[in-house]
Amino acid sequence: MWQHxxxxxxxxxxxxxxxxxxxxxxxxxxGIQRIANFAHGEYLTFAAYLGLILNASLGQNLIVATFGxxxxxxxxxxxxxYLVLRPLRGRGLVAMSLITVGIGLMLRDVxxxxxxxxxxxxxxxxxxxxxxxxxxxxxxxxxxxxxxxxVAPALAxxxxxxxxxxxxxxxxxxxxxxxxxxxxxxxxxxxxxxLAGGLAGIGGILFAVVQGTFDPNLGYQVLFLIFTxxxxxxxxxAYGALVAGLVLGLIMELSTWSGLAGGLEPRFKPLLAFVxxxxxxxxxxxxxxxxxxxx
Amino acid sequence: xxxxxxxxWIFVSVIAxxxxxxxxxxxxxxxLAGLPNFGHVAFMAVAAYTMAILAVRYQVPLLWSxxxxxxxxxxxxxxxxxxxxxxxxxxxxxxxxAGGEIIRYLAMNLPDLTGGPVGSMAMLGPTKLAxxxxxxxxxxxxxxxxxxSFLGVTLSRDAxxxxxxxxLAALLIILIWRLERSPWGRVQKGIREDDVAVAAVGKDVVxxxxxxxxxxxxxxxxxxxxxxxxxGVFSPDDFLPTLTFYxxxxxxxxxxNRIYAIPVGAIAFSLLYSxxxxxxxxxxxxxxxxxxxFLRLFLVGALLVLFMALRPQGLLGDRxxxxxxx
Numbered sequence: 001m002w003q004h005x006x007x008x009x010x011x012x013x014x015x016x017x018x019x020x021x022x023x024x025x026x027x028x029x030x031g032i033q034r035i036a037n038f039a040h041g042e043y044l045t046f047a048a049y050l051g052l053i054l055n056a057s058l059g060q061n062l063i064v065a066t067f068g069x070x071x072x073x074x075x076x077x078x079x080x081x082y083l084v085l086r087p088l089r090g091r092g093l094v095a096m097s098l099i100t101v102g103i104g105l106m107l108r109d110v111x112x113x114x115x116x117x118x119x120x121x122x123x124x125x126x127x128x129x130x131x132x133x134x135x136x137x138x139x140x141x142x143x144x145x146x147x148x149x150x151v152a153p154a155l156a157x158x159x160x161x162x163x164x165x166x167x168x169x170x171x172x173x174x175x176x177x178x179x180x181x182x183x184x185x186x187x188x189x190x191x192x193x194x195l196a197g198g199l200a201g202i203g204g205i206l207f208a209v210v211q212g213t214f215d216p217n218l219g220y221q222v223l224f225l226i227f228t229x230x231x232x233x234x235x236x237x238a239y240g241a242l243v244a245g246l247v248l249g250l251i252m253e254l255s256t257w258s259g260l261a262g263g264l265e266p267r268f269k270p271l272l273a274f275v276x277x278x279x280x281x282x283x284x285x286x287x288x289x290x291x292x293x294x295x
Numbered sequence: 296x297x298x299x300x301x302x303x304w305i306f307v308s309v310i311a312x313x314x315x316x317x318x319x320x321x322x323x324x325x326x327l328a329g330l331p332n333f334g335h336v337a338f339m340a341v342a343a344y345t346m347a348i349l350a351v352r353y354q355v356p357l358l359w360s361x362x363x364x365x366x367x368x369x370x371x372x373x374x375x376x377x378x379x380x381x382x383x384x385x386x387x388x389x390x391x392x393a394g395g396e397i398i399r400y401l402a403m404n405l406p407d408l409t410g411g412p413v414g415s416m417a418m419l420g421p422t423k424l425a426x427x428x429x430x431x432x433x434x435x436x437x438x439x440x441x442x443x444s445f446l447g448v449t450l451s452r453d454a455x456x457x458x459x460x461x462x463l464a465a466l467l468i469i470l471i472w473r474l475e476r477s478p479w480g481r482v483q484k485g486i487r488e489d490d491v492a493v494a495a496v497g498k499d500v501v502x503x504x505x506x507x508x509x510x511x512x513x514x515x516x517x518x519x520x521x522x523x524x525x526x527g528v529f530s531p532d533d534f535l536p537t538l539t540f541y542x543x544x545x546x547x548x549x550x551x552n553r554i555y556a557i558p559v560g561a562i563a564f565s566l567l568y569s570x571x572x573x574x575x576x577x578x579x580x581x582x583x584x585x586x587x588x589f590l591r592l593f594l595v596g597a598l599l600v601l602f603m604a605l606r607p608q609g610l611l612g613d614r615x616x617x618x619x620x621x
Contacts, residue, residue, distance in 0.1 A: 101333065
């Protein structure tokens with residue numbers, strides 16, 4: 001039973017870190033650009049397929065593929081910012097949401113048209129298992145752990161110690177105060193898309209290797225988990241999203257633990273995330289770390 | 296089926312009528328009250344599944360199981376609305392996107408109850424064929440016979456279905472049109488433009504929003520029931536999230552979010568949608584029929600972005616309606 005518990009903790013931490021990384025990007029976009037980006041899931045899909053092209057078609061290794069996916073997705077996010085979202089800003093929350101929904105549909109169906117609906121996988125051994133005493137991890141999970149061990153601390157240091165990271169948090173926290181203290185809002189607005197795109201790129205690759213297989217619905221399926229992470233952490237709070245992703249990942253995995261009255265059936269894990277979201281909106285809409293203020 | 300087969304066009308008109316009712320539900324929520332509902336399809340799915348489960352498993356008469364389906368859609372509206380309507384509009388959008396996916400996910404993953412991915416015909420297990428719309432087909436048959444004995448015209452069941460759907464759509468559009476011009480509708484428009492101002496004159500803003508959400512859910516549920524009756528056997532794949540965005544496109548296609556534009560938009564969309572199967576010439580012949588479905592969805596997305604971009608005053612804004620001096 002405890003072995004099961006340890007295994008679930010590992011799985012939860014892996015899923016949680018992926019959610020945390022993508023959630024940080026989404027929450028900063030939410031806070032800085034005032035956009036609920038419904039195309040965010042498709043950025044992950046785009047990254048996974050970019051990785052697939054580099055990895056499976058061009059024969060590059062997974063590290064190169066990840067770098068390529070990160071850069072490509074960051075450029076995609078930046079391009080959409082300058083081509084579509086920035087010219088259309090000021091349309092109001094609801095109109096902007098609908099625009100990102102439209103962008104998401106377009107991106108997803110371009111992937112469907114180009115890559116086809118069949119299930120794909122990155123060139124990684126799906127059958128191998130590493131036995132580490134009490135827990136077993138797949139090569140995909142090992143890659144995910146390796147990447148997050150580098151990226152998560154780097155992200156935390158970037159947000160806490162660099163000028164750009166601090167400026168991003170400041171703009172997300174209070175746009176007007178940040179502007180009069182001399183922060184170039186426009187520049188930060190572009191940087192945040194690069195950051196969010198890059199993190200979505202990592203997230204897309206990680207989901208692809210952890211799940212093993214994926215299809216063009218990869219990103220859309222996790223979109224609401226990303227949004228739940230954002231709300232759980234408090235909209236605009238980067239550290240909140242880091243913690244919330246981990247919490248959500250652990251809640252979903254540990255709910256299936258056999259020590260917990262037999263545990264929840266795994267197929268109800270997404271339902272649990274939905275219930276979490278609804279309860280959160282009911283009792284603590286500002287999230288775990290957000291400030292209570294009139295929205 | 297060929298272009299000149301009338302049965303095909305009757306089928307298209309039934310679907311168009313059902314889409315008109317679906318879009319009307321979204322009209323009440325989105326265009327009238329300004330509530331971004333990105334999971335409209337969930338209301339349809341919940342109503343259809345509730346109706347089918349009651350009819351198949353408990354042999355509940357069709358009328359009562361259909362009413363139960365509508366009640367289930369209303370319950371879902373409360374689940375979406377109670378946590379989110381006090382908050383900023385994007386919270387409702389997030390909750391409805393999540394809810395739409397969850398309903399479909401549950402339908403997929405509770406095969407004992409819903410038939411799972413196979414669809415409603417597997418509700419009683421793999422050995423027994425489950426049918427829920429016997430009562431509906433009998434009713435269509437009876438109407439068809441009555442019409443032919445009184446008027447001497449023979450109408451197919453599909454033609455009767457088309458008539459029922461469009462009469463229903465017309466009545467509902469007139470009803471909502473009246474409602475929009477009632478004091479209730481004026482309050483809704485006021486909330487859409489500035490909810491703080493409406494709250495300041497003593498209106499219960501959250502209650503009004505909830506009423507709009509529920510009314511939209513009833514219409515969405517009704518269209519889900521009609522869709523289920525029409526297709527006879529349905530599966531979770533008949534309630535994909537993209538259906539919601541068809542409804543948005545119908546609202547926008549018809550032009551400027553006016554209520555009389557809904558049937559126009561629904562017909563235009565259905566013609567575009569079902570017409571694409573006849574478009575076999577270059578360059579569309581480069582895509583096989585499977586890819587064309589994705590091309591169609593791509594166009595839905597592109598049109599959404601384009602229409603939103605070309606309306607500089609924003610989709611919802613129509614301040615003139617609220618100003619004293621025009």
